[in-house]
Amino acid sequence: MTSNPTLDALQKLIEVVAQLRSPEGGCPWDLAQTQATLTPYIIEEAYEVVDAIKTADSSAICEELGDLLLQIVLQAQIASESNQFTLAEIAQGIGEKLIRRHPHVFGDLEVNSIEQVHQNWEQIKAREKGQTPEQTQQLSYKLEKYARTLPPLVAGMKISRKAADVGFEWDSIEGVWEKFHEELGEFHHALKHETPAEQQAELGDLLFVIINLARWYDLDPEAALHETNHRFVRRFSKLEQACDRPLSDYSVEELETIWQQIKRELAKRQEVESE
Template sequence: MEFHQNQNHAETLAALQELIDVVAKLRSPEGGCPWDLAQTPQTLTPYVIEEAYEVVDAIKSGDKEAIAEELGDLLLQVVLQAQIAKEYEQFTLKEVAQGIAQKLIRRHPHVFGEVSVQSVEEVRQNWEQIKAAEKGEPSPESQKLSAKLSNYARKLPPLMATMKISQKAAAVGFEWENIDGVWDKFHEELQEFQHALAHETPAQQQAELGDLLFSVLQLARWYNLDPSEALQGTNQRFIQRLQKMEAFADRPLSDYTLQELEALWQQAKAQLKKG
């Protein structure tokens, strides 16, 4: 058994080294790929986000081949970023790997040390305490709630950031007494958005739209619903209905009137509901 484990370990390292070598060749000024050579850490950031979402989608599908492929695409982004950093003598992939390995060891003293834990919650609390200690004594400014929330707003996708921000604010008491207050806020923001559309500038309309969306996400939080999952489900249902419409249609959808499209939509919706 030990021989097979060592063999698998060696094969994994060899495969990673092959990927590193391939990426280095793509970035080589001599015979490399013009597209890869033109990339910077900044131009690659959209691909990091895109590949991460594609990994999540593959995991949801349960397709092991798709999961492996998408994880490979995401790993490529890590190796590419490290390769570019190496070229500029900033850091290497070795430092990236060593850094995360050491972080995991430090933050799991119940696995790599003598600490005992009795629950997942204790693990989480220890993680946060160790994380805070690693960053040194926090300054008064960094301890402020606004500083923590600003960090979420900068680093997370908007829907996720809003949920985090509202959860943390609620935890310190900045919260409605009951769900009725949340619904009142939603209706208030809806009226203000409608008023802005009729009387205000585009900038003010944009601001009011943001306030309305924020209030919708507060409803999601109170009802323990995931807004990202909800919106993704709606997107999928819309596409499924559109596919059915195209299946029912005998000509391009652009050739249909609005009334005819509505009829096709209802037909597709009814068909999918039966299914």
């Protein structure tokens, strides 16, 4: 029988992961992991795949997809050890789902637009989950899904937009700013007088209002924070290069002086490059 390189490579990966999880000669770190402890790595690897795609570097995309695939195989291996499910069941399940939800490809249904494809998908999905179309059309059903499954900044923007679309909205931007100052005051109060849980709740309220401010000004808070993170790292790299001894040997005032100088230099360089 002719060998299939893809299946052979996948089988090899499965065997490697099984060995890493083996009580006899396996890796202590891998053996210590659970489905729950690995969830941060799934998210991290997914973001690294997206970052690689943005660079259009095919070798980086291939490598990062491999790291993401490892997380799936690891989850399947751990689940199989307690007889929950196997990698085969994962693959079979998603294959059958795709066939069910694409009757216009694998059945006799005819569609004339992408919107029809989406509507059919949602109807089939609702039937599979035992839900009525009325339930799935409720806005709260969609908002809850956003809150549960999306990264918080993305979820916050989608939730606020959907709520605004049905009229749950401030009359003007002034109202949003008033809410911002109200939440900022409540956050300050919580930091002085409330429990850590209440402080975190107030911080969440403040962040949600900032997301709404971004929406009103047609700004992308996720992209903004993404750029700020990169900008900070660039400046911090320059800070390390400018220092001739460990950063801990400098005073806060000395580091701040160097930091501000670096900011001015980078800003001036950006002005020159943009001309």
